[in-house]
Amino acid sequence: MKIPTLVIAGTGSGVGKTSISIGITAALQKRGLNVRAFKVGPDFLDPSWLSMASGEVCFNLDSWMTGKDYVTEIFARSCENADIAIIEGVMGLFDGASPDALVGSTAEIAQILEAPVLLIIDSWGVARSAAAMVRGFATFEPGCKVAGVIANYCGSEGHAKIISQALQAAGQPPLLGFIERNALPSLPDRHLGLYAAVARTDSHELIEKLSASIEKNLNLDALIDLARASAINLDQPPDGPHKSPANVSSLKEEIPGDRTKTKTAHRTRFGVARDEAFHFYYPDNLELLRDAGAQIVYFSPLNETALPADLDGIILGGGYPEDFAEKLSDNISMLQAVRDFARAGNVVYAECGGLMYLSKWIETISGDRRPMVGILPFGTRMLPKRKMLGYIECRLTSECLIGKTGDLIRGHEFHYSEIVENDSEKSDPAWKLAYEITGRRGAKTRTEGYSMGTILASYAHLHFGSNPAAATALVQAAARTVSV
Numbered sequence: 144m145k146i147p148t149l150v151i152a153g154t155g156s157g158v159g160k161t162s163i164s165i166g167i168t169a170a171l172q173k174r175g176l177n178v179r180a181f182k183v184g185p186d187f188l189d190p191s192w193l194s195m196a197s198g199e200v201c202f203n204l205d206s207w208m209t210g211k212d213y214v215t216e217i218f219a220r221s222c223e224n225a226d227i228a229i230i231e232g233v234m235g236l237f238d239g240a241s242p243d244a245l246v247g248s249t250a251e252i253a254q255i256l257e258a259p260v261l262l263i264i265d266s267w268g269v270a271r272s273a274a275a276m277v278r279g280f281a282t283f284e285p286g287c288k289v290a291g292v293i294a295n296y297c298g299s300e301g302h303a304k305i306i307s308q309a310l311q312a313a314g315q316p317p318l319l320g321f322i323e324r325n326a327l328p329s330l331p332d333r334h335l336g337l338y339a340a341v342a343r344t345d346s347h348e349l350i351e352k353l354s355a356s357i358e359k360n361l362n363l364d365a366l367i368d369l370a371r372a373s374a375i376n377l378d379q380p381p382d383g384p385h386k387s388p389a390n391v392s393s394l395k396e397e398i399p400g401d402r403t404k405t406k407t408a409h410r411t412r413f414g415v416a417r418d419e420a421f422h423f424y425y426p427d428n429l430e431l432l433r434d435a436g437a438q439i440v441y442f443s444p445l446n447e448t449a450l451p452a453d454l455d456g457i458i459l460g461g462g463y464p465e466d467f468a469e470k471l472s473d474n475i476s477m478l479q480a481v482r483d484f485a486r487a488g489n490v491v492y493a494e495c496g497g498l499m500y501l502s503k504w505i506e507t508i509s510g511d512r513r514p515m516v517g518i519l520p521f522g523t524r525m526l527p528k529r530k531m532l533g534y535i536e537c538r539l540t541s542e543c544l545i546g547k548t549g550d551l552i553r554g555h556e557f558h559y560s561e562i563v564e565n566d567s568e569k570s571d572p573a574w575k576l577a578y579e580i581t582g583r584r585g586a587k588t589r590t591e592g593y594s595m596g597t598i599l600a601s602y603a604h605l606h607f608g609s610n611p612a613a614a615t616a617l618v619q620a621a622a623r624t625v626s627v
Contacts (some may be wrong), residue, residue: 146179146222146377147370148258152232152249156340158265159295161189162327164231166353169196170363171426173354176226180584181218183249184233185534185555185604187423187461200426204230204292207240207247207534208553209608210483213420217427217608218256219377236280236287240534247534252288259290259373261366262516263317266294266306267324273306281316290369293320293361297349305455309413310374318368320361327350411455411621418503420471421496425605431614436622444500446477456621457481459497461604464515465525465560466585468505472513474607485518485598486607490621492544492597493600495558498593499523501600506563519593519600520574521565535603536581543577543592544599544620545613552603552613556582578603597624 151167153160164180171178180193185208190201202221204214232249233239239248244512253260262280266273273294292310303321310318328349357363381616412431415424419465421444429439440451445467452456464471472478481501485491493501497520499514504512506524532562546552561616578592592601597620605616 145374146225146228147367147374148228148230148256149370150230150232150249150253150256150260151263151368152253152256152260153263154265154280155235155238155395159322159327160231160263161192161332162353163263163293163295163322163357164189164229165196165330165350166327166357167361167366168193168229169350169358170368171227171229172197174363177224179222179225179228181221181228181230182233183230183252183374184239184247184604186233187425187604189231190442192346192350193229195346196354197229198525202427203425203606204252205247205606206251206255208378208555208606213608214252214255220601222377227367228375229257230256236260236289237283245287246283250284253288254284254286254296254487257288257373258375259369261291261293261319261369262289263293263295265296266302267296267298268319270302270305271309274309274315274397276476276554277315278313280479288373289316291316291366291444293380294318294321296324297321319365322360326360327356328555356430362516376536411618412451412453413437413439413456413458413618413621414442414451414454415439415458416444416460416500416514417441418445418498419462420445420464420467421460421462421497421500424495425604425606425608428605428607428614430466431611432618435611435618437618438569442476443475444481445518448474448480450480450484454489455624456492456617457484459491459493459500461495461497461558464496464499465505465507468507471500472515473506478514478516481516482518485516488597489615489624490544490597491518491599494604495556495602498600498602499560501598502562503564505560518598521562524559524563525560526590528559530558530561531602533582533586537578537592537603537605538581539577540579540590541575541577541594543594544597544617545605546616550612551610552605552610554603556604558602 151164168178168180178197180197181204182190183204193201193390206214237248237250240246245251294306307318313403442451499505501516502519503517504514505520506512508525535551539546539548541548554609574595577594580589580591
C-alpha cells in the first residue's frame, strides 16, 4: 500500500507553516479524503489543531527522542486506510537537535520517509532573491527533496509571477502557490505557543477560514499530484530497519505495534487529567500505557469535584494550570481527592503543569499565590521569561515509577515557571531526586524528578517511545498497589 505524503516545511519559524498545514489538512478533509496529519518535533499545541482539522489523532514524529525506526513504524501504522498524509515541520527545514547534523529536524523526517518537501518562504520584500534562498535549501543536504515552493506574505499576483520566473530561470523547484499578506486568519497564541484547539470556542471557525483561504489561494490539485508522485510504500519502509538512539541502552522493544509481551495480568485503571488546564500528552504515550495493560479514563481537575471510581493511578500532564490557578484552587473537593489518593499510597505521575498542580501553591505572574494539592514539598511561581527549553535525556539515578537505576529515557522541557521554597530535606527526607538530566551541548548535568514511594513529579515531558519499558514500569507499579 502506498500513501501520498507532503512535508510542509519552512525557511524558519513564523513563515506560516502551521496555518498552511492546518488549512491544507482541513481542505483535503473537506474534499472527502481520509487525511492523517503529523507534527515534527516535541510539540503539544500544533497537533491539537491538526487533529481537529483532520478528524484523526495527530502523532509527533521525532527522530531524536524516539529513533528512526519508531518514526517509520508509527507513521506506517497511523496511515493504514488513509488517503494522504500531511507532515508539518518544526522551525526551519534543517533545524533540529544539533547545529551540525540533521537529527531531529524536518529534513531528517523527510529523508527517513523519502517524502517530498513543500517549502514555505516569506516572500515579502524579495524578488529574484527568493531563488537564491530556495537554491540554498534545495541543495543544502542531499537526500532531502524540495519539490515545490509556496510564497507566503506575497504582495500581489504580479509579485508571485516574478518569484515564479526567478525560480524557473535558476532551475529551482516550482512555485506551487502564493498567499498574499494578511490573507490567512491569525491563530491565537500565548507564552508557550499557540492556544490548544480544545481551549478555544472558535477553533472550528478558524479552521474553516484557513481551509477556505487555502482553496482560494493554492492549487490543491497540484499539491495532491505532487504527493501522489512520491507516494510512500507502507509495506516496505523507505529507509529500511533502524536502530534507536545508541545511548538508550535500556530499550526493551522498538516497534510500537507489537507490545503484547509487556501486558500485565491485572488491567490497571489510570485517571488522566484532561481539560483546558491539562492537555499536554503524546498520544502514543497513552497507547503504550494501554498496550502495557492500562485502562485510560479522563477526568477534569478544573471542572469536576471527584476522581473517577476505582482508580489505580493518576497521570497529570502539562498544560496551563497558571491560567486557571484560581479555579483550580477553589475546587477544594478535587484538591482533597487527589491529596487523599496520593497519601493512600496510590500511583501519581506528573509532568510540568501536573507538577505545579501537586505543589503547595502556584504564584501567578501578578504575585497572587493560590493553594494547590500540596503533596510536593515546594511551591511554584510563574516567571516573565522562559525558564527552560530544549531536548533532554534522563538517566534514572534510583528506582522509581518508570524504571530502574541506569535506565535512560528522552524528552524535552518547556516552561515559564520554577520551583521555589523547596524544603524537601526538612519536611521529609524520604523525597529523592530520581533523574540526572543532560540537556543541550555544554549545559551542566542536573538532578530532577521528585520521587517518594508511589509519587513521581518532574518538569520533564518524557516520550515513552524512547523507552517503552517506562510505560510498562508505570503500569506495573500501579498494579502492585492494587495487590497490596
